[in-house]
Amino acid sequence: MHIVAVLALDQVIPFDLSAPIDTFGWAKLPEGGAAYADAHLDGRDAYEVRVCAVTPEVRAASGAFTVRAPYGLKALAEADTIIVPGVADPTAPLPPGVAEALRAAAANGTRIASICVGAFVLAATGLLDGLRATTHWRAARDLAERYPGVSVDPNVLYVDNGQFLTSAGAAAALDMCLHMIRGDHGSAVAAHAARMSVMPLEREGGQAQFIVHDLPPAPAGATLEPVLQWLEANCGRDLTVDEIAAHAGMSTRTLNRRFREQTGTTPLRWLHRARVRRAQYLLETTPYPVERIALQAGFGSPTAFRERFRRVVGTSPRAYRKAFQAARV
Template structure:
């Protein structure tokens, strides 16, 4: 039987700990036998670790890592710069013996601290991606995906992305039929549309306070629905297009048009969440020249279609408002 060891360190995030336990626990072979043996282990001599509002007692020590086929690293509330004594060595030894290792959410910090992710692409919760990249510059951090699979090493984004990754591993181990049953028991689709970019409030990368572009950025955000060309933006700033591009890169790290596209996508996200307007109307109100251009840009920035984003994030209040006003007569194609 395939053995999964879930490593619980002090401060473990409860959901990160429980999600893989449940996902692998739901997997059943065709004859009804469990597909996995799941063991929770800890380096604590007593086995007790804090899990925020409660304490967990792990029945196994870190010696269980040497016997595992798969090791899961849940996130902890405050990821340490260094792992507890013996943990990094145990994980590196397991990796050398061919054990599959996967991290959940900010468990990527624990994984990266072993050095095993150096030179590899990895992901974590989008809100922690910048810190992970700063702490571990040898790791290529991608905040826009639900999980990254290098075969033996996997990393996942926040919360529910742990289930996506675990279902992916079950499918790799036993095939789609068993994975699909585990997905049904977890009340999860076997595959979700888009990546975690759809869950990110788009950062417009404001210029530092007092920077020369600050008034222009405010104007751009207020007027992003207008037909704005690079020449018109430069005219508003009183600069040549060449100087405008240079200052934008210096102060925001991007170009004027890319910044404008993100501002338009952010406005579109708000409209998709809070109104029942058709996609065509939202495209116009967000400043896109056509619904087709809107869909292409939205998918590139948010990682999903406008309609997919609306299904995931539209509030009940906007649904009720749309029904009462008749605005939901046609949300358009996503």
Template sequence: MHTVAVLALDRVIPFDLSAPIDAFNWARLPDGRSPYRVRVCSPAGQAGEVGAGPFTVRAPYGLEALAEADTIILPGTEDPTLPLPPGVAEALREAAANGTRIASVCVGAFVFAATGLLNGHRATTHWIAAGDLAAMYPEVEVDPNVLYVDNGQFLTSAGAAAAMDMCLHMIRLDYGSAVAAHTARMSVMPLEREGGQAQFIVHPQPPTPAGTTMEPLLRWMEENAERDLTLDDIAAHAGTSSRTLNRRFREQTGTTPLQWLHLARVRRAQHLLENTDNPVERIAHQAGFGSPTAFRDRFKRVVGISPQAYRRAFRTRRRPRPEARMAGA
């Protein structure tokens, strides 16, 4: 039987802790047997409790469970920048040296990176924490656009639900697609989700300091994003040369006028996909893209999935009007 040790540090995020426990416990072999033994452990072990948001957890096992595990799961904590408790990094490094598979959930990647085991490896975490992870651990190659990364022995997953994607992936590696598909059905999850976490990232326009000379121009660009604007058009409206505009724009926004405009168009397209029934071809025109093909290419490059897939995932569900409900009653 494959033993999975889930490490609960103080202030562990409850979902990060429970998602892998549920995923591995749902798995069943064709004869109905459970292929996994799941153990929750903590530095305190049976001697103490760890906080988990609105409740506390008393783990049945201590760090010795890490040495006996085939797979170790590292959930995130409320403050992932805190130093690791004594003995944790050493226990994880020893387990890794013995060939144990180690996987992190969400900001559990900070726990993982603190051991040094991710140095030189590609990894991911929740997109909102990816910049901090890259800054704290520059030897880790952080990819904020994927749901999970599998380096063989070491795996990392993005936020929350991506833990389920990663666990299903590991179950499929261990026992095949049929067992993983059964686990996915029991978890009410697709075996594979379309796209990566790029589709969930909020893409705000680069901040512009209040009172800068760019503010009126940015408003004009947003209001006219559907037009076929060129750099010369934008420079003419700003009353300056293209070269000067590029320089000032980058100084004040950190990007170029055309890059800013492309992102504004993608944001407009996202809004239309979420809130209208307009076909993709019409949205391409409304958002300012030259053609549906150019729209699809740019949208997928920024968001990570196609416009149609984005609409399926994020479409606002409108409730029928009361009179419509009565008419159909």
């Protein structure tokens, strides 16, 4: 049987630990020639999941409980797949023996996957050097700066390099685990595990749709502050740089220079970002069709809106609405 070892380090993030345990635990192989839909309750386990740790007891990141791990680091050598959940402080030094155990497993061909900021653990071992990887979008810049040999992509839900996989935060762990199950046992087994996890087998879009795209701010008391407030309030209008400059009472050259000095971007790029933010709000809170939202957010056409929205958010307006619009009663 395929053994999955989940490595619980001290201050482990509870969801990162439980997600692979449950997802791989739901994977069942149908007995004989039974139709899969009829075999899911008494099918054979597709995986044996073991929780491993450096010490028998591990504190959860929340501090609300401790985990008692029945297996030590030696069990990693017996695993076919190793899952590395995130920890509260991903920049902390690795406990003695962890890097060596992971490198030894990798040398033997073991598949190793990280969840969320567990990518920092893999990066610290050197196993991700020269590879593309992801992590939670809030930690992506730190991962890239600490480990320049890793090509960090903050916009995807997971990255599969074959032997090494990395996933983004929280629910992206489920996406990655289902992806591995499908590769191991086919779509039917993965689809059943997805249903039992109340998850789609595949989610449209990537991690970018969950990122809060803050507008580049001006320093407190900066001369552009009133202009930015006016721009945000009027982003639905068909504005030009000349009009913005006229409202600000300065030349277009001065306006562009001030924007770069105080926000790090140009007036039009700032305006486009404000329009995307307005569109996100309308998609989340109104039933308006995309064509109306495109006009209200200041885009010249629905096509231009869709292209700009996908470029910034990483998914389509329709998919974004489906994911984030609150159910109306």
